[in-house]
Amino acid sequence: EVQVVESGGDLVKSGGSLRLSCAVSGLSFSHAWMSWVRQAPGKGLEWVARIKGGGGTTDYPAPVNGRFTISRDDSKNMVYLQMNSLQIEDTAVYYCTHIIVDPGAAGHWGQGTLVTVSS
Amino acid sequence: QSVLTQPPSASGTPGQRVTISCSGGSSNIGSNTVDWYQQFPGTAPKLLIYKNNQRPSGVPDRFSGSKSGTSASLAISGLQSEDEADYYCAAWDGSLNGVVFGGGTKLTVL
Numbered sequence: 512e513v514q515v516v517e518s519g520g521d522l523v524k525s526g527g528s529l530r531l532s533c534a535v536s537g538l539s540f541s542h543a544w545m546s547w548v549r550q551a552p553g554k555g556l557e558w559v560a561r562i563k564g565g566g567g568t569t570d571y572p573a574p575v576n577g578r579f580t581i582s583r584d585d586s587k588n589m590v591y592l593q594m595n596s597l598q599i600e601d602t603a604v605y606y607c608t609h610i611i612v613d614p615g616a617a618g619h620w621g622q623g624t625l626v627t628v629s630s
Numbered sequence: 631q632s633v634l635t636q637p638p639s640a641s642g643t644p645g646q647r648v649t650i651s652c653s654g655g656s657s658n659i660g661s662n663t664v665d666w667y668q669q670f671p672g673t674a675p676k677l678l679i680y681k682n683n684q685r686p687s688g689v690p691d692r693f694s695g696s697k698s699g700t701s702a703s704l705a706i707s708g709l710q711s712e713d714e715a716d717y718y719c720a721a722w723d724g725s726l727n728g729v730v731f732g733g734g735t736k737l738t739v740l
Contacts, residue, residue, distance in 0.1 A: 555731055556718050557731065570728055606675070618677045618680070621674065
């Protein structure tokens with residue numbers, strides 16, 4: 512059974528930084544494509560970042576490009592999201608997901624971790 | 631403003647067939663496949679349909695997906711009370727180089 516568990520969510524001030532972690536088990540991790548998807552309170556889903564397996568090519572949408580960095584440690588089956596220059600609009604539950612079919616079908620999701628950015 | 635357009639709400643009675651639409655453009659739905667997610671309040675989304683019409687293991691065949699041109703649809707037949715949830719469509723957008731989501735449709739079972 513595939514398990515995805517996020518951690519690291521916290522309350523942070525605007526302009527600050529935070530690193531989220533995602534532990535993955537139950538699959539061949541080094542080949543797995545992973546992504547982060549967020550959901551602001553009461554709002555819809557927003558894709559945040561993707562990292563491919565077997566090389567680690569990354570992709571980001573415009574709102575976070577240059578501020579967020581997704582990375583992976585295949586030796587630990589971990590994915591990370593480094594978030595810098597955080598803004599109030601980055602407040603959301605952040606989900607780590609395993610992409611089961613490229614380019615983005617997320618077949619396994621974690622429970623989410625809450626990031627709150629205050630002024 | 632979401633890149634993909636969904637109706638904010640939909641409803642039906644038990645046993646009925648309901649469809650939820652998702653409209654996009656040439657850079658997303660028009661040239662890539664569509665995925666659908668189901669989300670209950672306070673829980674993580676769940677993949678319902680991928681590659682336009684494929685169901686992951688465990689998803690009932692009451693759920694089906696289709697795509698035509700720059701639009702896609704999710705159909706739920708034999709509607710049940712436990713289908714009451716939010717539904718999101720998603721697709722890769724070649725111009726934005728990323729996944730784009732619809733704004734979500736809240737399905738109410740009357």
